Amino acid sequence: MKKLVNIILLFSLSFLAMGQQISSPNGELQLDFELKEGVPYYSLNYKNKPIILPSKLGLELKGKSDFTSGFVISNADKREFDETWEPVWGEEKSIRNHYNEMTLTLHQDAEHDHRTLVIRFRLFDDGLGFRYEFPSQPNLAHFIISDEKTQFAMAGDHTAFWIPGDYDTQEYDYVESKLSEIRTLMTQAITANVSQTSFSPTGVQTSLMMKTKDGLYINLHEAALIDYATMHLNLDDEKMIFESWLTPNANGDKVYLQSPSVSPWRTIIVSDDARDILASRITYNLNEPNKIEDTSWIKPMKYVGVWWEMITGKSSWAYTDEFPAVKLGVTDYSKAKPNGKHGATTANVKRYIDFAAEHGFDGVLVEGWNIGWEDWFGNAKDYVFDFVTPYPDFDLEGVRDYAKVKGVEMIMHHETSSSVRNYERQIDKAYQFMKDNGYNAVKSGYVGTILPFGDNHYSQWQVNHYQYAIEKAAEYQIMVNAHEAVRPTGIGRTFPNLIANESARGTEYQAFGGSKPNHVTVLPFTRQIGGPMDYTPGIFEMDVSKLNPDNNSWVNSTIANQLALYVTMYSPLQMAADLPENYERFMDAFQFIKDVGLDWEKSVYLEAEPGYYLTIARKEKGTGNWFLGNVNGNEGRTVEIKFDFLEAGKKYEAIIYSDTKDAHYRNNPQAYEIKKIKLTSKSKLSQYSAPGGGFAISIMEVQ
Incomplete structure (x- = not known):
């Protein structure tokens, strides 16, 4: 046997x-x-x-x-x-x-x-x-x-x-x-x-x-x-x-x-x-189901912020130029002379709050509000920032109350300078400070070499740190938008308070010399496979020298392309990244950013070729409105669109924001036109998309 x-x-x-x-x-x-x-x-x-x-x-x-x-x-x-x-x-x-x-x-x-x-x-x-x-x-x-x-x-x-x-x-x-x-x-x-x-x-x-x-x-x-x-x-x-x-x-x-x-x-x-x-x-x-029982506090957001003016060099994160070194708890800012370029001043932030309130944006991001920016980068500082002490020219309580009256949420910024231990020992205090002041979302950053030395941004220990920050934020009901962290791998299903990441070459590089015109036709096939990206689109002034004469960078995009990104670069957290005064010059185009949805019931991928073009239509959750975006690569082309994704038997009005025939990302980026047409599910459209350009369409049912 x-x-x-x-x-x-x-x-x-x-x-x-x-x-x-x-x-x-x-x-x-x-x-x-x-x-x-x-x-x-x-x-x-x-x-x-x-x-x-x-x-x-x-x-x-x-x-x-x-x-x-x-x-x-x-x-x-x-x-x-x-x-x-x-x-x-x-x-x-x-x-x-x-x-x-x-x-x-x-x-x-x-x-x-x-x-x-x-x-x-x-x-x-x-x-x-x-x-x-x-x-x-x-x-x-x-x-x-x-x-x-x-x-x-x-x-x-x-x-x-x-x-x-x-x-x-x-x-x-x-x-x-x-x-x-x-x-x-x-x-x-x-x-x-x-x-x-x-x-x-x-x-x-x-x-x-x-x-x-x-x-x-x-x-x-x-x-x-x-x-x-x-x-x-x-x-x-x-x-x-x-x-x-x-x-x-x-x-x-x-x-x-x-x-x-x-x-x-x-x-x-x-x-x-x-x-x-x-x-x-x-x-x-392939990720585990949602582990956050009550998700009512996790809400898609559209925001503006004091960021692009600092990225371009128009403004600074630092309050003063007097300190060659800053020691937290010792350095006295009260007698320091302001440098005149600090972006996160009470008056400037209130200007962004007013703009957000006027145009229906949910939040305002403020960077450079907390002490320590004078010597934050490249000095291997352990105690590089605290996350509760504002500069003398930023009235945190006053700004908080002003935003609340205006119906606008403030978004906190936590740059860690990759001093991970410094962040972890303060994280409970920082998150509690956020809750006490009504800040329900944080943009975290990990610029620079990881401390302690020798470790890497994408090692097991750092992966564990990013996860720790997400889970700790969930305890305080805080949404996280992590920059310079590890690229996402679907963790947003399990912890949906991870509402966005950067973790790729974002819009900021347009102020550092520019990205390739077809960059945004590749990212959805690569970086976005793992989750939404805080790409920070919406730049209307492509000549960066007009913000900062010392910066000769050029944004390799057309205005119509920038509008389309709100559809093609999916994220439940979307920034209108340019300065208010640049939007005020093009208010008719800015209307699309105000109208476009954030959370979707359905997405239809109409055409796609990595590196060359991408056209996506999305139906907004709760409204039934559709928004369509096309981004184009290096060569101009005409797109043929069928609207058979619309509900049969209904009539729609579409507003088309498109490149003109002579638009070009480098020599004519602000050339756009807007037109209205009637649509049904049987309609077809031929639409030109310029080099580095695109078009955006909002579609509403006619009652």
């Missing part, structure tokens, strides 16, 4: 070792898994075309035998899952989460201490997510991952839209090239930043967007980055194989874990239609 049991067991293990396979619910994607001499491999096909060739899986552990070989499959479970859930905010009212799952339990031999590794695959109609799981076990209680060896073997020399792999910043312009050209172009792709650490001549960051020669679109990213190091991709450009490359900590280790634990999900989104990449919700679906 014992012999028979052993024969059955051996047969079962042999059957499992032959390989495992699942298909997506619609049958178009197929995942294959197999062990080759104890080494795990996976591959992915789409409509019988290879997306990922056989690729290795596994991890290297510090001080232990490897976690990449010596495996047998001891169990395989398969199931189908289908649910629909409603986000607190989003690009649509409800999201379907439908996948087929395969969970493989792998067991190592005696040479590898009889350890167990679980690999969980979820195959959606639009792509794949998989992660490593580490069950509780005596031989893997506490462990250090020195390298993750996950591979993504490409089936060709694809065209890619990439930025350099970097442990500290994503603030780069995107490069379009063949994979084989990354090494050659890397040097010129790495442009200066205040904090950056590149690691390889072929290393790139996720979300990585690619297109194959036969028209397939592939996106590589990660989801649910919790208690783990951020993943980059390092390319073997001879074999066209990407391998995961984790951000190290100060001593070079990648991840410290104890079982039970899990890795983030590695994601592959694929389609033969670029619009499906934008419509994919894999990243959100």
